[in-house]
Amino acid sequence: MALETTTMTTDPILKVEHLSMRFGGLMAINDFSFEAARGEITALIGPNGAGKTTVFNCITGFYKPTMGMITMRQRSGSEFLLERLPDFEIAKRAKVARTFQNIRMFSGLTVLENLLVAQHNKLMQASGFTILGLLGFPAYRQASKESIEFAKHWLEMASLIDRADDPAGDLPYGAQRRLEIARAMCTGPELLCLDEPAAGLNPRESLALNGLLQTIRGETGTSILLIEHDMSVVMEISDHVVVLEYGQKISDGNPDYVKNDPKVIAAYLGVEDEEVEEVIEEIEAEQGGMTQ
Numbered sequence: 358m359a360l361e362t363t364t365m366t367t368d369p370i371l372k373v374e375h376l377s378m379r380f381g382g383l384m385a386i387n388d389f390s391f392e393a394a395r396g397e398i399t400a401l402i403g404p405n406g407a408g409k410t411t412v413f414n415c416i417t418g419f420y421k422p423t424m425g426m427i428t429m430r431q432r433s434g435s436e437f438l439l440e441r442l443p444d445f446e447i448a449k450r451a452k453v454a455r456t457f458q459n460i461r462m463f464s465g466l467t468v469l470e471n472l473l474v475a476q477h478n479k480l481m482q483a484s485g486f487t488i489l490g491l492l493g494f495p496a497y498r499q500a501s502k503e504s505i506e507f508a509k510h511w512l513e514m515a516s517l518i519d520r521a522d523d524p525a526g527d528l529p530y531g532a533q534r535r536l537e538i539a540r541a542m543c544t545g546p547e548l549l550c551l552d553e554p555a556a557g558l559n560p561r562e563s564l565a566l567n568g569l570l571q572t573i574r575g576e577t578g579t580s581i582l583l584i585e586h587d588m589s590v591v592m593e594i595s596d597h598v599v600v601l602e603y604g605q606k607i608s609d610g611n612p613d614y615v616k617n618d619p620k621v622i623a624a625y626l627g628v629e630d631e632e633v634e635e636v637i638e639e640i641e642a643e644q645g646g647m648t649q
């Protein structure tokens with residue numbers, strides 16, 4: 358049975374309702390519902406194989422869900438049913454951007470060029486789909502200048518401005534992660550979906566990532582949906598946490614609520630709900646023993 362409670366938000370940017378995704382005989386997502394509030398950081402967490410990436414793939418159009426409805430509501434009030442749109446329209450029209458578990462960038466292009474490629478759609482429009490650009494029309498020259506300024510702004514935000522002319526592939530891992538996020542921001546999203554942005558980062562890089570995500574939320578009001586295993590990142594920056602286990606929601610609330618929810622503790626410890634109290638007592642007794 359799926360958990361019925363959903364944290365209701367007054368202004369949801371994203372509403373996932375009764376989402377299910379079946380792969381052959383495996384029900385990877387089973388009647389899953391949640392809301393992400395506009396301007397907030399919502400984290401989707403859960404043990405390995407719980408179905409987090411599958412949910413992301415349904416939201417961003419990589420998978421067509423077996424059942425359910427995914428509604429994206431923009432600031433303007435325009436609504437999009439994401440399960441009905443092809444992935445490129447989800448990015449372009451619905452304004453949902455995403456990053457992947459494995460970094461995907463143009464490693465042979467410079468850091469700045471990566472951010473200009475992200476603005477390709479805007480530039481193509483301004484170029485009248487090439488011809489005005491070839492003729493050097495002022496509107497195209499202006500759009501081109503603005504794209505460079507916008508790219509530089511995001512390089513500053515991601516602390517990458519000093520590396521603007523270096524090949525993206527030469528950046529250290531943590532910087533590549535920030536570049537991916539800066540590139541996603543250059544597409545002008547209203548919802549930014551990040552799949553494990555802190556994976557493989559050292560504590561200093563993790564801190565820089567937290568700073569960047571908080572800046573994005575604070576300065577642009579962009580809503581963020583995040584899959585993350587690193588609990589220090591989740592608990593530090595999230596406004597709202599949703600927990601999945603075996604494709605079903607087991608908890609939904611603010612970080613403090615979720616952190617202390619016995620169902621969540623049980624899922625992460627791999628024990629039955631009724632054994633949680635017992636296990637916690639054992640852990641506390643062991644910790645007490647160690648400090649004596």
Ligand SMILES: Nc1ncnc2c1ncn2[C@@H]1O[C@H](COP(=O)(O)OP(=O)(O)OP(=O)(O)O)[C@@H](O)[C@H]1O
Pocket residue numbers: 380383385403404405406407408409410411412
């Ligand atoms: N394309 C697919 N075909 C078949 N099974 C799939 C497919 N994608 C995911 N699955 C299965 O669905 C389940 C959920 O996988 P998913 O990758 O969504 O979990 P996750 O919570 O993101 O895991 P992790 O934290 O390890 O990344 C797993 O059992 C996985 O094997």
